[in-house]
Amino acid sequence: MITQAVRQILTAVGEDPDRPGLVETPDRVARMYAEVFSSLEDREFKDYKIFDSDHDQDEIVLVKDIPFYSMCEHHLLPFFGTVSVAYIPKDGKIIGLSKIPRLVDFVSHKPTLQENITAEIAQTLDHILKPAGVAVIVKARHMCMEMRGVKKTNSQTRTTYYSGAFKTPQTRQDLMLQLQAV
Ligand SMILES: [Zn+2]
Numbered sequence: 278m279i280t281q282a283v284r285q286i287l288t289a290v291g292e293d294p295d296r297p298g299l300v301e302t303p304d305r306v307a308r309m310y311a312e313v314f315s316s317l318e319d320r321e322f323k324d325y326k327i328f329d330s331d332h333d334q335d336e337i338v339l340v341k342d343i344p345f346y347s348m349c350e351h352h353l354l355p356f357f358g359t360v361s362v363a364y365i366p367k368d369g370k371i372i373g374l375s376k377i378p379r380l381v382d383f384v385s386h387k388p389t390l391q392e393n394i395t396a397e398i399a400q401t402l403d404h405i406l407k408p409a410g411v412a413v414i415v416k417a418r419h420m421c422m423e424m425r426g427v428k429k430t431n432s433q434t435r436t437t438y439y440s441g442a443f444k445t446p447q448t449r450q451d452l453m454l455q456l457q458a459v
Contacts, residue, residue: 278420279307315349316386322401324383325376329352330369335409337448339363339455340377347420350388358433360394363452364402365409365442372406391417399438410441412452 283303287294294303342359349356360381364372374388384397399413423430442448 279310280284280304280373282403283307293366312386313346314387316383319383322380322383324379324406325405326373327406328371328373330366330371334366334371337363337365337452337455338374338382339452340374341456343378343381345381345385345394345415345417347385347391347394348388349419350390352421352425353388354420355433356391356417356419356421358415360398361412361414361456363412363443363455364406365448367407367409370408372402374415391415391419391434395436395438399440404441408441410439410443410448412440412449413438420454 280303283306284294287299287302292299294300296457339361340363341361343362344357345360346355346357348354362377362381381394384394384401395413396417399411402408402411413459416433417436418431418433422432422434441451443452
């Protein structure tokens with residue numbers, strides 16, 4: 278289906294989908310879409326495990342600058358950048374650190390918006406981990422801004438989501454210091 282649709286788009290923009298350089302393009306795009314939109318098959322994030330920490334930790338856990346790649350739902354063009362995720366455990370509940378980049382991938386692999394990615398990461402962690410607070414900071418470049426219209430190349434868009442303890446200025450300040458230190 279995607280293969281056919283890509284052929285139609287190529288024809289519609291005035292290309293010849295049968296010329297040598299393009300013959301395999303519709304198949305290739307179809308395989309690529311299966312990968313970059315893989316989260317559409319699985320609506321719920323299940324790839325995680327919650328552990329009980331040995332000590333009652335209540336310090337900020339921070340995973341900084343996780344790279345992500347996604348597709349803007351308004352233009353189907355890539356936007357990409359980094360995500361920093363912080364949480365403060367409650368009742369000794371912690372999540373395997375490797376699962377946080379998996380969650381970032383999970384929310385990114387569908388047509389979406391930077392604001393949604395930011396909120397979904399935070400809300401999923403709030404839901405599965407029930408921590409004292411979550412902070413998510415996303416910085417991204419958007420090809421739909423840079424390739425078209427006003428060409429503001431290299432401009433970064435920053436979005437944030439804070440829940441629980443991170444709504445207080447003191448905790449927010451602790452986080453900012455840690456973000457600079459790591
Ligand atoms: Zn866009």
